[in-house]
Amino acid sequence: MTDDDVLVARRDGWVDITLNRAGAANALSVGLVRGLRAALSGLLAGDDSPRGVSLTGAGAKAFCAGADLKERRGMSLEETRAFLRELNATFDLLASLPVPTVAVMQGAAFGGGLELALACDFRLAVDTAEMGLTEVRLGIIPGAGGTQRLARTIGLPRAKELILTGRRIRADIALGYGLVHAVAAADALPALVAQWKAELGAGAPLAVAQAKHALEAGFDRTLAEGLAGERDAYARVLVSEDRNEGLAAFAEKRPPVWKGR
Numbered sequence: 021m022t023d024d025d026v027l028v029a030r031r032d033g034w035v036d037i038t039l040n041r042a043g044a045a046n047a048l049s050v051g052l053v054r055g056l057r058a059a060l061s062g063l064l065a066g067d068d069s070p071r072g073v074s075l076t077g078a079g080a081k082a083f084c085a086g087a088d089l090k091e092r093r094g095m096s097l098e099e100t101r102a103f104l105r106e107l108n109a110t111f112d113l114l115a116s117l118p119v120p121t122v123a124v125m126q127g128a129a130f131g132g133g134l135e136l137a138l139a140c141d142f143r144l145a146v147d148t149a150e151m152g153l154t155e156v157r158l159g160i161i162p163g164a165g166g167t168q169r170l171a172r173t174i175g176l177p178r179a180k181e182l183i184l185t186g187r188r189i190r191a192d193i194a195l196g197y198g199l200v201h202a203v204a205a206a207d208a209l210p211a212l213v214a215q216w217k218a219e220l221g222a223g224a225p226l227a228v229a230q231a232k233h234a235l236e237a238g239f240d241r242t243l244a245e246g247l248a249g250e251r252d253a254y255a256r257v258l259v260s261e262d263r264n265e266g267l268a269a270f271a272e273k274r275p276p277v278w279k280g281r
Contacts, residue, residue: 026055027078028062033071034217035063042079047088048132050103057110063117069280071221073117074213075140076124077133080206083123083149086131089158107132107164111139115165118229120220124213125149125200130188135162138169141232143200144216145191146209151199152188172239174198224262225280230254 027038037059039046046052063070077083095103114121114136123129123137125145134151137143145151153166161167162183171179174197182189194200204212220228230253238246257263262278269276 025052035070039077045082045085046077049088072120074122082127083125083129084133086133115139135164135166145200149191154186157186
């Protein structure tokens with residue numbers, strides 16, 4: 021691992037994380053995955069919680085081409101198993117963050133690269149990007165959440181179509197499948213990202229976190245269980261300072277000033 025496999029910057033309340041192995045199509049090496057996990061773990065330390073997290077890749081070629089297959093060929097079976105445990109723990113950590121997460125797919129995303137994007141709440145893609153879970157063509161299957169997160173994102177029939185064929189699809193097709201949320205030309209992608217950040221950052225931080233929790237916690241439960249969880253989440257924001265600020269700002273016809281508590 022080099023010190024700059026993963027770059028982290030804070031801008032306008034957001035944490036922007038860049039996979040910085042452009043020469044290797046931002047492939048998921050052992051070092052990069054460790055760096056990404058460390059970066060994500062650092063977000064939860066201390067009181068300076070970000071409004072959201074964006075994740076992108078360096079260069080225009082690839083968001084993330086998946087596993088570093090050159091590195092993988094030199095691994096023993098046990099080393100590979102250990103790497104997969106680290107990979108899953110990292111993606112699960114990303115998926116569990118209490119703030120909105122956005123994958124900015126400025127290039128191709130295959131295999132583990134698409135699984136990384138699927139661990140985010142939202143996916144924005146350049147119109148030239150291709151993506152797919154191509155593992156069956158390498159004699160394996162998606163092993164970092166792909167079979168589960170893709171099916172939950174686009175439905176079981178479409179997920180079977182993409183995973184069992186190993187098919188690569190263009191960004192416009194992915195948009196139609198519901199795999200990505202929005203597509204833009206390369207020169208318009210930064211403005212699209214800025215728009216999404218602004219909209220996601222407009223809500224009260226505690227309310228956004230509780231809404232995300234209620235959505236995810238209730239998704240695979242009965243309606244009664246999901247509604248109970250929603251009521252619990254609502255009870256937490258009902259007594260918050262931000263709730264009072266929201267009401268005051270509305271009455272005074274001014275933008276609210278959120279404190280996150």
